[in-house]
Amino acid sequence: xxxxxxxxxxxxxxxxxxxxxxxxxxxxxxxxxxxxxxxxxxxxxxxxxxxxxxxxxxxxxxxxxxxxxxxxxxxxxxxxxxxxxxxxxxxxxxxxxxxxxxxxxxxxxxxxxxxxxxxxxxxxxxxxxxxxxxxxxxxxxxxxxxxxxxxxxxxxxxxxxxxxxxxxxxxxxxxxxxxxxxxxxxxxxxxxxxxxxxxxxxxxxxxxxxxxxxxxxxxxxxxxxxxxxxxxxxxxxxxxxxxxxxxxxxxxxxxxxxxxxxxxxxxxxxxxxxxxxxxxxxxxxxxxxxxxxxxxxxxxxxxxxxxxxxxxxxxxxxxxxxxxxxxxxxxxxxxxxxxxxxxxxxxxxxxxxxxxxxxxxxxxxxxxxxxxxxxxxxxxxxxxxxxx
Amino acid sequence: xxxxxxxxxxxxxxxxxxxxxxxxxxxxxxxxxxxxxxxxxxxxxxxxxxxxxxxxxxxxxxxxxxxxxxxxxxxxxxxxxxxxxxxxxxxxxxxxxxxxxxxxxxxxxxxxxxxxxxxxxxxxxxxxxxxxxxxxxxxxxxxxxxxxxxxxxxxxxxxxxxxxxxxxxxxxxxxxxxxxxxxxxxxxxxxxxxxxxxxxxxxxxxxxxxxxxxxxxxxxxxxxxxxxxxxxxxxxxxxxxxxxxxxxxxxxxxxxxxxxxxxxxxxxxxxxxxxxxxxxxxxxxxxxxxxxxxxxxxxxxxxxxxxxxxxxxxxxxxxxxxxxxxxxxxxxxxxxxxxxxxxxxxxxxxxxxxxxxxxxxxxxxxxxxxxxxxxxxxxxxxxxxxxx
Numbered sequence: 001x002x003x004x005x006x007x008x009x010x011x012x013x014x015x016x017x018x019x020x021x022x023x024x025x026x027x028x029x030x031x032x033x034x035x036x037x038x039x040x041x042x043x044x045x046x047x048x049x050x051x052x053x054x055x056x057x058x059x060x061x062x063x064x065x066x067x068x069x070x071x072x073x074x075x076x077x078x079x080x081x082x083x084x085x086x087x088x089x090x091x092x093x094x095x096x097x098x099x100x101x102x103x104x105x106x107x108x109x110x111x112x113x114x115x116x117x118x119x120x121x122x123x124x125x126x127x128x129x130x131x132x133x134x135x136x137x138x139x140x141x142x143x144x145x146x147x148x149x150x151x152x153x154x155x156x157x158x159x160x161x162x163x164x165x166x167x168x169x170x171x172x173x174x175x176x177x178x179x180x181x182x183x184x185x186x187x188x189x190x191x192x193x194x195x196x197x198x199x200x201x202x203x204x205x206x207x208x209x210x211x212x213x214x215x216x217x218x219x220x221x222x223x224x225x226x227x228x229x230x231x232x233x234x235x236x237x238x239x240x241x242x243x244x245x246x247x248x249x250x251x252x253x254x255x256x257x258x259x260x261x262x263x264x265x266x267x268x269x270x271x272x273x274x275x276x277x278x279x280x281x282x283x284x285x286x287x288x289x290x291x292x293x294x295x296x297x298x299x300x301x302x303x304x305x306x307x308x309x310x311x312x313x314x315x316x317x318x319x320x321x322x323x324x325x326x327x328x329x330x331x332x333x334x335x336x337x338x339x340x341x342x343x344x345x346x347x348x349x350x351x352x353x354x355x356x357x358x359x360x361x362x363x364x365x366x367x368x369x370x371x372x373x374x375x376x377x378x379x380x381x382x383x384x385x386x387x388x
Numbered sequence: 389x390x391x392x393x394x395x396x397x398x399x400x401x402x403x404x405x406x407x408x409x410x411x412x413x414x415x416x417x418x419x420x421x422x423x424x425x426x427x428x429x430x431x432x433x434x435x436x437x438x439x440x441x442x443x444x445x446x447x448x449x450x451x452x453x454x455x456x457x458x459x460x461x462x463x464x465x466x467x468x469x470x471x472x473x474x475x476x477x478x479x480x481x482x483x484x485x486x487x488x489x490x491x492x493x494x495x496x497x498x499x500x501x502x503x504x505x506x507x508x509x510x511x512x513x514x515x516x517x518x519x520x521x522x523x524x525x526x527x528x529x530x531x532x533x534x535x536x537x538x539x540x541x542x543x544x545x546x547x548x549x550x551x552x553x554x555x556x557x558x559x560x561x562x563x564x565x566x567x568x569x570x571x572x573x574x575x576x577x578x579x580x581x582x583x584x585x586x587x588x589x590x591x592x593x594x595x596x597x598x599x600x601x602x603x604x605x606x607x608x609x610x611x612x613x614x615x616x617x618x619x620x621x622x623x624x625x626x627x628x629x630x631x632x633x634x635x636x637x638x639x640x641x642x643x644x645x646x647x648x649x650x651x652x653x654x655x656x657x658x659x660x661x662x663x664x665x666x667x668x669x670x671x672x673x674x675x676x677x678x679x680x681x682x683x684x685x686x687x688x689x690x691x692x693x694x695x696x697x698x699x700x701x702x703x704x705x706x707x708x709x710x711x712x713x714x715x716x717x718x719x720x721x722x723x724x725x726x727x728x729x730x731x732x733x734x735x736x737x738x739x740x741x742x743x744x745x746x747x748x749x750x751x752x753x754x755x756x757x758x759x760x761x762x763x764x765x766x767x768x769x770x771x772x773x774x775x776x
Contacts, residue, residue, distance in 0.1 A: 003404060004403065004404025004405065004406050004407065005403050006400065006401060006402050006403065006410065007401040007403065008398075008399070008400035008401065009397065010396075010398065011396070012394065012395070012396035013394060013395040013396065014394050015392065015393050015394065015395065015650070016391060016392025017392065018392050019392065022394065212630060213618075213630060213634065214634065215611070215618075215634045215638050215641075218610035218611065218613050218614040219607060219614075221610060222603075222606035222607045222609060222610035223606065223607070225606050226603040226606040229601065230601075230603075242600060242601060245650070246601065246602065246603045249603045249649070250603050253603075253607075253646075258641075261403070261637070262403070262404075262633070262637065318706075
């Protein structure tokens with residue numbers, strides 16, 4: 001815990017198979033005009049839409065619908081949402097969906113009353129918010145991003161081939177989030193597995209950095225172990241409530257700032273993954289999975305002790321007497337075996353990446369400091385190519 | 389994660405060797421009349437008092453001093469604090485000290501404007517707070533109780549031989565807490581070690597309960613491992629900043645509700661320890677240490693798989709092929725060795741417990757459900773006697 005930092009998180013969470021019953025009480029804290037934001041309409045098939053509408057009606061709210069949020073929310077959709085929010089002067093944005101929908105709701109929250117182009121101000125230039133913010137609440141239906149308890153918001157501009165995430169402050173985090181593990185049962189297996197790997201990689205990004213001895217690293221190992229254990233159950237039986245609930249809870253704590261406290265972090269896998277996303281529109285978690293093994297094998301020599309610790313503490317490998325390098329390799333081999341077991345995509349080609357995209361993907365990749373090695377543009381190309 | 393629950397924590401934390409610099413900004417959120425609550429005056433020797441007074445003066449506050457909070461804050465002191473707070477109509481209680489001082493500040497916070505006897509209403513009857521609450525902020529100088537980020541408040545009534553903790557809601561938690569690990573350097577080693585065991589036992593109380601597979605248990609193991617590791621460094625070198633900072637951070641997260649989410653908890657060691665405290669005025673953490681091993685060895689047969697897991701995951705014992713019972717015993721033996729290594733008190737006699745107190749201690753001990761076994765009154769006597 002060597003750095004100075006502050007911690008606060010204002011999001012109130014309601015967790016469990018009865019969590020929706022608290023929505024009515026939470027709604028009392030806001031005015032009568034609610035924008036209801038959701039994705040492609042799956043919530044109408046599985047009954048969640050009806051439950052939410054009932055709570056809104058019981059609370060006497062006027063509802064302004066904003067459906068159609070795509071898995072990689074676009075800047076065009078953002079402009080559309082801003083118009084709905086502003087024209088109707090909404091008091092609350094209620095996002096019902098996964099990370100994409102909640103990320104998008106935060107984007108509308110800060111952008112609706114922004115007098116400039118919000119893409120330029122809040123994504124390209126990453127400025128602080130200085131205009132009116134519309135409060136956001138969420139009902140989570142897909143697990144992975146942690147967007148339900150953080151300030152993160154990723155928006156994609158296909159024209160500019162850019163997918164950019166801005167981590168906003170406390171005032172943009174959801175005021176409340178409803179977490180019912182059963183709401184995730186109907187998520188397609190491909191999406192569930194992508195979400196599982198997204199959680200795991202969020203932890204890796206914060207874990208594989210820094211050389212100090214830090215409580216945050218122990219907490220990261222705990223979350224990784226819980227995710228690995230629960231994922232093995234969930235891929236066999238997606239309706240195992242305990243496994244899905246552990247995944248949901250671990251996802252929230254994997255990316256609400258706790259496990260990064262007092263240490264440096266990496267995030268380069270996300271940078272490459274987001275660049276791939278901007279080019280292919282592939283599912284976020286799978287873009288991370290496709291580049292992770294080449295990336296971690298590439299940086300492993302620069303953070304050997306941590307990779308050796310990962311093998312021992314996360315994968316339970318008896319590393320005594322092995323030497324750091326062999327231990328580190330064994331840890332990544334165990335990670336690879338687990339990734340194959342749960343069925344993530346390990347090939348960028350399978351996600352639609354072609355040789356002629358590589359230069360563009362490298363250009364679209366932010367090269368961050370903070371991890372064990374700062375990549376060059378050419379190393380990004382090598383890593384993506386190694387996944388093809 | 390089988391239960392339904394909610395989570396929110398409004399406390400803002402400032403952590404690091406420069407954390408006090410944020411006090412001035414926080415003070416802007418409150419009126420001009422500040423009650424400054426502290427203990428026996430050690431903060432005047434180590435310079436913390438001067439730093440705090442400077443921040444208060446720079447912020448233009450009028451300060452009402454309330455010194456002399458004892459290690460087990462008494463109900464008489466509470467009445468005195470209530471008079472100071474009410475007579476001066478203070479806008480904020482700033483507690484500078486360890487858990488005792490912060491616990492006491494919360495007690496004054498809810499009691500000053502209470503129209504009944506607050507001991508009866510908030511401790512004996514544990515009622516919800518329905519009167520005006522004075523906001524509390526804290527500057528932490530001793531690590532262990534987690535009071536800096538929770539609603540807990542333990543008050544002792546020596547006349548009634550009762551030491552009772554009430555866990556108040558979000559609205560009573562500190563609004564902000566300043567956590568500077570260096571502020572803990574001058575704590576006496578006995579107190580530091582007692583605090584370390586207090587942290588560890590808080591985790592045990594939440595871990596040794598329930599049979600489900602729960603993310604909270606993984607997080608508990610992580611915190612225990614971090615505490616064990618850091619404690620070994622801190623007892624050798626109390627000025628090791630990294631070790632003291634990890635202890636400080638782990639203490640906060642050990643008792644801010646996170647690791648109890650979705651599971652049952654025990655808390656019987658605390659019940660017995662508090663009864664001993666009411667009779668002896670012994671240091672809280674040491675009362676827990678003195679009864680822990682007899683207690684856990686007594687309940688071990690009722691929660692064997694968890695104790696076996698504890699041996700493997702927390703103490704790194706190779707338990708394969710051992711059988712649960714042998715593994716569980718090995719785990720508690722490792723815990724005992726660690727307790728001796730860091731120098732906690734293992735004998736209730738050493739804390740001042742005498743044979744003629746045993747009946748009274750048993751009477752003063754709340755018998756809780758929630759752990760692996762609900763004790764009888766006689767079992768409490770057996771456990772305390774085993775520590776003598």
